Amino acid sequence: MSLGDAFEVPPDARVRHTGGRGPLVSRVHWQHADGSTATWESRLARKRGFVEVVRDGTVTRILARPAVAVRLRRCNDLSGVSFFLGGALFTLGALLAQYGGAPLSTLDWTFLIGGFWFSTGAYAALVQELNSPRKIGEDGALVARPWRWWAYEPGRPGWVAAFVLFCGTLAFAISLLDAFLSGLSARQVDRLVWAPEVVGCILFLLSGHVGIVEVCHGRFRVMTSSLGWWIVIVNQVGSWLFMLSGLAAFVRPVTGDAISVGVINWGTASGAACFSAAGLAQLFERPAVARPVVRDPGAGMTPQAVPGKSTATREPPPDSVPRR
Numbered sequence: 220m221s222l223g224d225a226f227e228v229p230p231d232a233r234v235r236h237t238g239g240r241g242p243l244v245s246r247v248h249w250q251h252a253d254g255s256t257a258t259w260e261s262r263l264a265r266k267r268g269f270v271e272v273v274r275d276g277t278v279t280r281i282l283a284r285p286a287v288a289v290r291l292r293r294c295n296d297l298s299g300v301s302f303f304l305g306g307a308l309f310t311l312g313a314l315l316a317q318y319g320g321a322p323l324s325t326l327d328w329t330f331l332i333g334g335f336w337f338s339t340g341a342y343a344a345l346v347q348e349l350n351s352p353r354k355i356g357e358d359g360a361l362v363a364r365p366w367r368w369w370a371y372e373p374g375r376p377g378w379v380a381a382f383v384l385f386c387g388t389l390a391f392a393i394s395l396l397d398a399f400l401s402g403l404s405a406r407q408v409d410r411l412v413w414a415p416e417v418v419g420c421i422l423f424l425l426s427g428h429v430g431i432v433e434v435c436h437g438r439f440r441v442m443t444s445s446l447g448w449w450i451v452i453v454n455q456v457g458s459w460l461f462m463l464s465g466l467a468a469f470v471r472p473v474t475g476d477a478i479s480v481g482v483i484n485w486g487t488a489s490g491a492a493c494f495s496a497a498g499l500a501q502l503f504e505r506p507a508v509a510r511p512v513v514r515d516p517g518a519g520m521t522p523q524a525v526p527g528k529s530t531a532t533r534e535p536p537p538d539s540v541p542r543r
Contacts, residue, residue: 238436268506301340306495308333387422457493
């Protein structure tokens, strides 16, 4: 498996093995001449801002430069808050529709604003991926490329997942805008509203599948100790519920009625609640910003995160996956 644009391994290191599926590389494990080993994982580097190193049985973390970590954290927080708001508005709109608590125009605006936040969250996730750490700098810290708002990187699973998800939100946006049209026949509703909605559901499912491949580094496996694993699983459950709701929204040309209004509303409400919960959990999966070393006159130096240096720790990171 070629590394492609995954991560620039130090020149004195030898790659031991990689993880992922096909051209999508999500994990690189290499060894230095001194016997120490390091592991880059695409989601951990992007979301948590570190690379794990093992030297003489001690686990250390190479942290991202403070400026890189702050930018990654801002993108992560914007994405998480946006998905939380978008999911909350979709849930509210679906419940109002189910119980007849608001006029149609209010429901349309509720879903449209929720769709805006979904698109914002997906694009923020894409920008975070584009500016994730790509190598270890001369100062020993993780560094990223100059800031970018767009780039084409189909060999990175994080990019594929975020880009496909963003395209899915745009398909939903077309459906939500067409919902404002009045006087449509059943066939026109299916073509202008239902079809782009189903396309969006399919793209959401594809994005979630790639996200699972990235976290599991290939085949699916249960990783209950990983917050990132729970986030992508909950999002995928939400995507399947959206798909169920979308299929039930097909309008029969003969009767002019949808297949099941109840499935539409409850599928949308529960699926959106999944995205809202995952967005909230995403706020806890963020990079740590390095702090200066604090000197204690009586006890020497207290090991803390040092800008440009790795941070020693005796315990495995909370979101780590079992080493092979």
